[in-house]
Amino acid sequence: MIYPFYFERDSLLHGLDPRVKILGTVAGIAAIMLYNDPVFLIPLFFMTLIAVRVLGKIEIREQLRLLKPLIPIVIITLIIWPLIYKPRPQGLLFGVSFSMRLLTFALLTFMLLMTTTQRDLILGFVRLGMPYEFGLTISIALRYIPTLYMLTGNIMDAQKSRGWEVEKGNFLVRMKRMSAVLIPLLVASLKTAHELSIALESRALGATKKRTFLYDIEMTGRDYAATAVILILFGLALYVRYGLGLGHVSIYG
Structure with missing residues (x-):
């Protein structure tokens, strides 16, 4: 089945410059990589769902539909971790952690695809x-x-x-x-x-090194404000992880 990614909506995320959304996606994935504690990752996953619903006007059921193909991978992860890590309850905990990390990665990527047209994404x-x-x-x-x-x-x-x-x-x-x-x-x-x-x-593709564009993108004040918010949130994630020492559980003891 071919899943449609872009949803036509009149929302804050749809109106942002694609470069801002690309930066937000990369920063979000990098921030999630800092944590492996399910106490942090599970709330972050649901916060991402709600953020896409509020800021992008994408229904939660539509987001979950795009995540449906990942269910077999999640199930395999939950089964394998207790088998390879002892004690098994701790292994199950890490299985939940990595499953939540995978789902959040996918959701952040889908957020970019659901709120950005193909033309804008490539131009970004x-x-x-x-x-x-x-x-x-x-x-x-x-x-x-x-x-x-x-x-x-x-x-x-x-x-x-x-x-x-x-x-x-x-x-x-x-x-x-x-x-x-x-x-x-x-x-x-x-x-x-x-x-x-x-x-x-x-159409003489490659005839000249410098290209002109019929349609172009331009950063506005709202885009710069959104970029500042993204950087602040990423800095906060770094502070919680390294300044407060929270959100990470040692796998190897």
């Missing part, structure tokens, strides 16, 4: 110093993921109409039968890539 990275070619590559990749997903479904439906069966047989047999889908998909992908390269060359 370019304005932060990323080469334009890299930004264009990421943009094209994001653009064609849903296209390739639908193309895969169409190929599978066409092959099934010809009597193709992938559900029967063991794992190796199924993998062999998947060639009936992978080969047409690869051919279609190469054809699309070739046509795309011709289109880019016809």
Whole structure:
């Protein structure tokens, strides 16, 4: 299933410059890395959920829907830690810690994607110093993921109409039968890539080092204020961790 990331809303987060949101996401992930105590990580996860709901107007159920694919990883983490760490209650504690850290990482990343259009996101990275070619590559990749997903479904439906069966047989047999889908998909992908390269060359991509933009972004007073708040919160996280010595539990004794 292809999950839609961007949600059209009239909110504070949607109105911020993408560079501010990129900075906030990086700072948030760095701050979460400082802690491994579930007493801190569990409240931080729920605080992030509420912050996205209030500042981004994204419903909590919509946020949880995006986190749903991570549930198997969370379950595996909760099972493995008690097995590899003794005493087991302490291992379970660390399993909860790393699960909460993973979910918060994902939620912060989804916050950026849910409140920023693809165009603004790539432009934000370019304005932060990323080469334009890299930004264009990421943009094209994001653009064609849903296209390739639908193309895969169409190929599978066409092959099934010809009597193709992938559900029967063991794992190796199924993998062999998947060639009936992978080969047409690869051919279609190469054809699309070739046509795309011709289109880019016809528009003189790379002819000049300096590019102009039809649409540009500009920092405003609200963006600078948000940046200041992000830096203050990150400084507070550093103070709590290293100044007060809270939020970290030694794994190795």
